[in-house]
Amino acid sequence: SRKFVLAAAQLGPIAADEPRSSAVARMIALMREAKARGARVVVFPELALTTFFPRWYTEDPAQIDRWFETEMPSAETQPLFDAAAELGIGFHLGYAELTPEGRHFNTAILVDETGRIAGKYRKIHLPGHREHEPWRPFQHLEKRYFEKGDLGFPVFDALGGKVGMCICNDRRWPETWRVLGLGGAELVVLGYNTPLHYPPAPEHDHLQYFHNELSVQAGAYQNGLWAVAVAKAGHEEGCDLIGGTIIVAPTGEIIARAATVGDEVITATVDLDRCAEIRSNVFNFALHREPEDYRAITAP
Numbered sequence: 401s402r403k404f405v406l407a408a409a410q411l412g413p414i415a416a417d418e419p420r421s422s423a424v425a426r427m428i429a430l431m432r433e434a435k436a437r438g439a440r441v442v443v444f445p446e447l448a449l450t451t452f453f454p455r456w457y458t459e460d461p462a463q464i465d466r467w468f469e470t471e472m473p474s475a476e477t478q479p480l481f482d483a484a485a486e487l488g489i490g491f492h493l494g495y496a497e498l499t500p501e502g503r504h505f506n507t508a509i510l511v512d513e514t515g516r517i518a519g520k521y522r523k524i525h526l527p528g529h530r531e532h533e534p535w536r537p538f539q540h541l542e543k544r545y546f547e548k549g550d551l552g553f554p555v556f557d558a559l560g561g562k563v564g565m566c567i568c569n570d571r572r573w574p575e576t577w578r579v580l581g582l583g584g585a586e587l588v589v590l591g592y593n594t595p596l597h598y599p600p601a602p603e604h605d606h607l608q609y610f611h612n613e614l615s616v617q618a619g620a621y622q623n624g625l626w627a628v629a630v631a632k633a634g635h636e637e638g639c640d641l642i643g644g645t646i647i648v649a650p651t652g653e654i655i656a657r658a659a660t661v662g663d664e665v666i667t668a669t670v671d672l673d674r675c676a677e678i679r680s681n682v683f684n685f686a687l688h689r690e691p692e693d694y695r696a697i698t699a700p
């Protein structure tokens with residue numbers, strides 16, 4: 401069937417000294433709750449194994465590399481894969497990836513119900529800055545610590561349909577959604593770490609939840625696909641991260657929303673066949689797109 405229960409597992413704050421084993425144990429508890437609610441897949445946030453480390457500046461590679469995973473699964477993350485296989489539930493996980501060649505990526509994977517990695521994505525839109533900016537109350541150094549993703553925006557066969565991934569800042573870019581939509585995605589899964597305070601434009605702080613919903617709802621509707629956006633939330637190492645985890649239908653309607661800024665599971669029944677409500681009508685790409693007039697979008 402193309403209809404299943406989808407779970408989004410929001411995480412509350414992860415302290416800088418919280419071991420991976422603790423984050424994994426929290427996620428397994430949420431996975432069990434998701435399964436008890438009938439979920440076929442559970443979606444975890446961006447960089448779900450550690451605190452959001454790009455908020456600190458360092459020039460010491462060893463200080464940075466300790467936040468990264470050199471293998472997936474590793475001894476510390478294997479219990480997540482074992483629990484998924486035992487429960488027969490898929491999951492999506494964001495983590496910092498350090499490759500054998502020494503490359504650093506902000507990565508997400510999709511794991512199927514047997515515990516096998518079915519898809520991988522590396523974040524393309526890296527926000528923030530590269531150098532230390534002492535005027536900020538906290539840094540946002542993704543441009544320093546990560547390389548731009550090199551896998552494009554792939555779409556995978558999973559969950560009886562086509563699943564795409566993006567990560568946090570990617571959700572604010574219509575190009576992300578359209579490329580995934582053109583790739584046939586029927587469900588887009590993503591995690592985020594979004595500070596409530598945006599130091600370059602603090603006058604927009606009160607709009608953080610609105611801009612999250614605006615971006616995800618528009619992406620879903622304009623491409624006729626399901627979307628789930630999952631927060632790492634709450635007061636983390638002196639920085640407030642928004643919650644607002646949501647599941648959005650292809651009509652753009654929010655059908656489930658988190659109520660807290662802590663560990664919390666939300667669920668919704670997803671029917672992938674509902675994508676046709678939009679994709680066969682107002683956003684029938686074959687009938688109504690006019691790519692000849694969109695060239696400016698891909699010009700550097």
Ligand code: CDT
Nearest residue numbers: 527528540568569593594595
């Ligand atoms: N993690 C991430 O991409 N966060 C950004 C924060 C705002 S830009 C500094 C986001 O787009 O939510």
